[in-house]
Amino acid sequence: MEVPKAVDHDQRRAEIVRAARVVLARDGIDGATMRRIASEAQCTTGRITHYFVDKDDVMIAVLRSVHHSSRQRMEAALREPDARARLERVIEAALPLDAERRDEWSIWMTFLAHAVHSAALQAELKVRYDDWSALLAGVVEDDPGSEAVRRFVALIDGLGMRVTVDASSRLDIVRMIHDAVDAAGTRRSDVSRPSGAAEPGRR
Numbered sequence: 001m002e003v004p005k006a007v008d009h010d011q012r013r014a015e016i017v018r019a020a021r022v023v024l025a026r027d028g029i030d031g032a033t034m035r036r037i038a039s040e041a042q043c044t045t046g047r048i049t050h051y052f053v054d055k056d057d058v059m060i061a062v063l064r065s066v067h068h069s070s071r072q073r074m075e076a077a078l079r080e081p082d083a084r085a086r087l088e089r090v091i092e093a094a095l096p097l098d099a100e101r102r103d104e105w106s107i108w109m110t111f112l113a114h115a116v117h118s119a120a121l122q123a124e125l126k127v128r129y130d131d132w133s134a135l136l137a138g139v140v141e142d143d144p145g146s147e148a149v150r151r152f153v154a155l156i157d158g159l160g161m162r163v164t165v166d167a168s169s170r171l172d173i174v175r176m177i178h179d180a181v182d183a184a185g186t187r188r189s190d191v192s193r194p195s196g197a198a199e200p201g202r203r
Contacts, residue, residue: 013051013061016041020062025103029059029110060124063111066104067128070094074135084181087139087152091177094132094156096163097170105164129153140184148184155180 019041024032034055038045052058070093077089096102115121132153133144142148155177163170 009051012047016043016048016051016058017061017065020058021065021103021107024059024062024110025106029114032059034058056120059111060120062107063121063124063128066107067131069104070101071131071135078139087181088177090136090139091152091156091180092173095160095170095173097173102164102167105160109161109164132156151184152180 016037020032020037023036023040027036032055034045034048037058038048041048048058052061073093074090077093078086080086080089096105111121111125115125130144133149136152137144137146137149140146140148140152159173159176163173
């Protein structure tokens with residue numbers, strides 16, 4: 001009697017999520033039907049509903065997957081020994097500077113738009129933003145709710161959206177990140193300078 005092959009359920013779920021990422025980046029949420037996801041995953045819609053409650057459940061899994069990919073790159077950038085370069089590399093790692101990351105940002109922006117009318121998506125996105133803030137707080141050695149961290153989260157959001165809709169603008173990204181880090185360093189030194197003290201190089 002032939003023994004049935006063991007099924008790796010985590011792998012099956014991951015395959016469906018990867019397929020859903022492709023469909024979502026290509027067709028958006030409205031176009032990401034269960035049938036299209038099943039076709040991309042080369043499985044039946046029944047298999048999808050075996051692992052996920054419904055389409056919304058699949059979409060949340062995709063959002064978490066995209067965030068996980070971004071976070072892995074940002075964590076890898078933390079290995080940079082120089083503090084300033086480390087901050088710049090972490091910011092760059094979060095941005096859509098290649099085709100794969102541009103697809104991720106396309107998905108992220110789709111979720112942002114739909115979150116306006118979805119409390120569940122709003123809650124899920126807040127978790128992702130809080131995680132970004134905590135990681136960046138460790139890089140700049142500040143509180144996650146500090147002005148410095150909020151500025152860098154806003155910088156990532158703004159640059160990411162711009163490059164996603166205009167790929168040619170990525171040529172300016174490195175300069176803009178450099179300028180933003182310069183500006184942040186100036187603000188931090190101004191805050192830490194005692195009242196009445198002269199700026200460095202001035203008498």
